[in-house]
Amino acid sequence: MANSAAIGIFDSGIGGLSVARAIRELLPNESLIYVADSGHAPYGEKADDYIYQRMLHITRHLTAAGVKAIVVACNTATTAAIAKLRAQYPLPIIGVEPGVKPAVLASKSGVVGVLATPRTLLTPAFATLAQRYANQAKVILQPCPQLVPLIEALDFSGNKMQALLQSYIQPLLAQGADTLVLGCTHYNFVADLIAGIAGPDVSIIRTEMAVARELQRRLAEAGLINTDLITPDLINKGTAKAAAIFYTSGNTDIFNTQLQCLWGSADLRVTDCKTLL
Template sequence: MPADPAPDLNHLPIGVFDSGLGGLSVLQEIRHHLPAEHLIYVADSAHAPYGRRSTQDILKRCIVIRDFLYHQSCKAMVVACNSATAICIDTLRATSPFPVIGIEPAIKPAALASSSGKIGLLATQATLESNRFQSLLQAWAGQCKVFAVPCPGFVECIERGDLNGPQVRALASPVIQDMLCQGVDTLVLGCTHYPFLIPLLTDLSNGRLNIINPAPAVARQLQRRLHDNNLLNVSGSSGQTHFYSSSLTAHTASIISQLWGQRADVQLMR
């Protein structure tokens, strides 16, 4: 059994980060499951999207952000980015002084849910090319056929707050129609940006796809890890949420507020 921490550790914040704003979909689930926890979100928007960057670049950025969150006295860290998890999670877990929770494409739940045995996966190129993703397929896809599609342009649209405009619809429509033609009945969202497109994807598929968002599972795993390490905030009060970005533009706060669902004040990560 882990030793009981000093009482004030329970009230320290949880750090959550992504290459940009997609991790807000995970942050929303964490806030829902853990309303008393204080949260710090970092959007590494100056270097987004990670999916097009080299392994070395992604690892370097993950370490920079991990160190920033450590100096913010975080008690745990959530890597709310599939590309960063696929490439860096083992290194981060081995070198970090707090629990580190990642996110992966929900291949196992999709394989269990699919009646056609055909699963669609939307992800970044970095995720699809990673050894971790290939191991995930071998372990959990079973007899299912996985139609994995990189989606260039999706992240950029979401970063602009374009969730249902002509450009994002033009990008998504042929992808969804092709999957339906292939007999896909279950769609895995392999990038944390993509849950913000669920209404659009549902519309384009006429509701024919069972869309799996792994963010709730990440929040539950975080809750288990905090409980196991005696780090849960059980004060009963409402936690605070602070937002940082590595690139502040005139529209940063408004886009984060749009995706978060309420006003967000954003500071520059230094």
């Protein structure tokens, strides 16, 4: 496989763009192919088998495009079925999971709050993760069923967003949580709002850069790092050779608006792949 092959990244929507941005920052030489499965979102309301079938479908699309690695930039998809996906495909497949371990290590009160989609919190994989640290800290789970649609709508600072975050965060603080885990990649886009509500004494645990570093490690291990010289400055100027191509199974106009807000780079190209996905 050529070192110049792209990295495939997918999510149920735009949340995985936070992971893609971290990958772009850490690995500016790498071309990216991003798939937002917005036509089948949100995954948090779907059964595990449905999510797995979507993961298979998208992975077939990405492997047909010749990607050298895949990042499942969705906590729900990772906890629902990444093990089954890895059993099907030999290339590096990197997932994301809520950062419970670093949260437990960071907590001084011994109380950790996890903000995530209801589906993520119900999966056996997450139950195993939480149980692993049950003797070290009290882990409180907070389902956030209405948060992803607001983020997808780019409603970051309205009264509804503020009220919703208050309703999710305050019960955790009332129980003594001094560390909050963002258990959905979408939530990275409202991390500052969450931090503002939680206050300066509460740590916010995000995992997108940890995912990028794990991808870097896996690529290096397999000898797949692209060594062509491309700098972040070139990318910002839109003159980098490393491409960023974006697909959506939803409405292309909406996705374009989301990209301009959350990616905003001159090196992007959007493809409507509803007929493929």
